[in-house]
Amino acid sequence: MTLARPIMPPLPPRGRRWGILIGVAVVVVVIAYLAFSSVGGALVYYLTPTELLARGDAAIGETVRLGGLVKVGSIAGVAPDLTFVLTDGTSEMPVRSASAPTRSFREGIGAVVQGSLTASGVFEATEVIVKHDENYVAPSEGGLPTQGFDPGT
C-alpha cells in the first residue's frame, strides 16, 4: 500500500526491549513528577473564616476558598471595588472582590469566595460563587458536565 513494507528486521537485540522500557519509564517519571510536585500547591482549601484566622500569618497570600454567609448590612460598592463581610457565626472576614458576583448575590446568602488573605487582614477575592440554596438540585442529579459548581460568576 502506501508504505513500502520494511523487510522484517532481524530479531531484536536484547537492547531493543530495554530501549523501549527505558523510554516508557522516563515518560512516566516525568509525568508523575509534573503531577505530584504541583498538586500540593494547586490544592485550594475550602475554609471558614474561623479556620482561616486560625492559620495566622501562614494564611497570608495562600489561595483558598472561603465560605460563609454574607453579613447583613455589609455590602458596599461595586466590583472591582465591592466589599462585604463573610461570617460563619463565630468569626468575620472582610472581603474585597475584583469580580462581580451573579445577580442572586445578596445579604444573608451563602457565598464562597476564592482568593487570598492580604497582610492588611482583608480577603482579596478573584471570584465569588453564590451557593445554591436547598431546593436547588443541580450538582449531583442531572449528572451533566459542568454542573458540579456554578462557574457563572
Added chain:
Amino acid sequence: MIATLGHVAVVIGLAASLYAAGAFVLGGRREDPAVLASARRATYAAFGLAALACLAMVVLLLTHDFSVAYVARNNATTTPPFYSVISLWAALEGSILFWTLLAAGWASLVLYRYRARLPALMPWVGAALALGIAFFFAVMAWAGDPFVRLTPIGAEGNGPNALLQNHPFMGLHPPLLYLGYTGMAVPFAFGMAALITRRTDEEWLAVVRRWTLVPWIFLTAGIVAGAWWSYAVLGWGGYWAWDPVENAALLPWLTATAFIHSSMVAERRGTLRTWTHALVIATFVLTLVGTFLTRSGVVNSVHSFTTSGIGAWFAIAILVTLTGALSLLLWRLPDLRDTRPPGAVISRESAFLFNNVLFLSITFAILFGTLYPMIVEATSGARASLGAPWFNLVNAPIFVALLFLAGVGPALPWGGASWATVRERFALPILAGVGVTVAAWALAVREPAPLGLLGLATFVLTVMGDEVLRGARARSRSRGEALPRAVVNLATRNRRRYGGYLAHAGICVMAIAIAFSATLASEAIATLRPGETMSIGAYTLTFDRLVTEPLADDRRVIETRAELTLAGPQSGPVATALRDYPSSSTAIATPSVRTGLGEDLYVTLLSYDPVGGSATLRVFVNPLVMWIWAGGLIVALGALFAIWPDRRRLTAGAPETTTGMA
C-alpha cells in the same frame, strides 16, 4: 395507571434480562440453538420493556402527572412539551431509565447483527450484556424507582432543573454521551467472551475494534456537545472547567482511544495483546466509575455518599466487575503472550506504545486529580478542590506529546525505521511547521502556546498530506487514474487508515482552536446605564435598555434582558438575559454568542439594577472557538469513515474482519 404500567415493565424487564443471561450461559454450554434463540428474544423483550417504561415516563411528563414523584420534582404545568420530553434524562431516576433503554438497545442490536456469526463467542457476549441490563433494571427496581408515587398530590410541580431547560442542546448532549457510555459495554462483553472461550485472535480484535469505534463516535460527539452546551449556557465564557463530571466523561474516552490505537498493534504485530484486553476492561469500568462519580454525589463531598442508595450499587458493581474481569485476564495470561518480538525504538509500533503510555498517563492524572480532594478530605478532614490550573499544567504537555506522535506514527514503518527514512519523511513537515510558526509570529501572534501548537499541527497535517499524496501518486502511476480519483480510491479502500487521518486532522484543528481561545481571549466588564457604550477590541456595544418580561413559552419564567447594539466587525442587535426560574434561587444566564469564523463575541449579563435601569455586562472576544466544535465533528466523521461498511467486503460475503493497513 400509566405509572403502574411503567413499574411493571421495569420488573418484567428485570426478569427478562436475568432469564436472558441464564439462558445464554446454559445454551452456550449445551450448544443448544433453541435456548440461545430464546435468550436473544428475551433480550429484545427487555429492550421493548425498557422502551415501554420510557414511553410511560414521557407520557407522565407530558401530561404533568404530579402523582409521580419524579414528575412532580422535574416538571411543571407550564413546561414546554420539548423540555417535558427531555426531562426523561434530566434527573437521576429518569436518566437511569433512559440509560437502561440505551444499554438494552445496544445489546439487542449486537445480538441481532451477530445472530448467525461467531457462534462460540456470542453466548458469552449475550450473557455479559444481559447481566449489565439486569443490573440497571435492578437499580430501578430497588434503589431508584422512577415511578415512585407522591402523596399528597400537588397541583403544580417544581419544573425541570433551570439549567436544563435553558437550551435545546440538553436534548442532544446527554443522549449522545449516554449512547457512548452504554455502548462501551459491547466491547467489554466481547472481551470477556474472548477470554472465557480462549478465542483472543485477530477476528475478535476486528469485531471489538469496530464496536469500540461505534460508541466512541457518540462519546466524542457527546463530550464536544457538552463543552458546547457549557459554553452556550453557563455564561462564563469558557467550555471546559475540569469539573469532576466533565472528567468522568473524558476518562473512558481516553482509554477507549488508547485501545483503538493499541488494537492495531495487537492485530498487525501480535504484541501488546494483554494490554489491549486490559484497556477494554478499563474503559468499561471507567464508564461505571463515571456514573458512580456523577450519580452518587461523592465528588461534592465524601459525606453525601450514604444518602444515595444508587452510589452503593455502583460501587459494588465496579468492585465486582473489576475483580472479575482482572482475575479472568490473569487466568488467561498464557494465551495472550506476544506472538512476535517488539519493534525497534524508532518504529510505528513504538509510536503506538508511547501513544498508549501517554493516554494512560492522562487517564491516571485526571483520575488522580478528580479523586485527590476526596482523599484529602477523607484523611485530614479538610475540604479542598483541585483547580483547572493543575489539570492544565499536567495535561497540556501530554496532549502536546500525543499530537506530536500523531504526526510521527503514520510516517514510520512497522518494525523499524532507518535514519534515512526518518530524514526523508520528516524534513518537509518540520520545515512546514517552522514556516507556519514564523509566519504566525510575523502576523503578531506572540503567545507561545498558539505558536507552538500551530507549528506542531502543521507538522502533523503535512506528514499526513505527504502520506496521502505519496500513495495517490503511486496508485495514479500504476493504474493510470487521475490524482483526485486516486485519492478517493485509496481512501475508500483503506478506510481505517484514512479515516484515522481525518480524525487526526480534526484533533489538529481542535488543538489550534483550544490553544488560541485559551490564551488569546480578551474580556471586559462594565456597568452601563442606558445610552452608555463599552468597547472591547474592535467592537463597540451600546446599551439600549433593560426589559423584564415573562418568557413566551413558559410564563412562570421571568426574563430580564439587556438589549444592546453592536458595532464593529460584526454588527446588529444583541440581547443577553438573566432568567429567574421558580425552581431555582439563582438566576440563569442566557449569554449571547455571536459566532464567527475568526472569533466569537460573547456577551453575558452579570447583574442589573431594576431601579436605575443599569446593567453589568461581561464581554469576551474568544478567538477560533467554533473550530473546536468543527474539529470535534471532523474527528467523529473520520471515525465514521473508518468503520463505514466496505461494500466489496459485504458482497464477497467475507466475515467481518478488516483488511488493509491500519
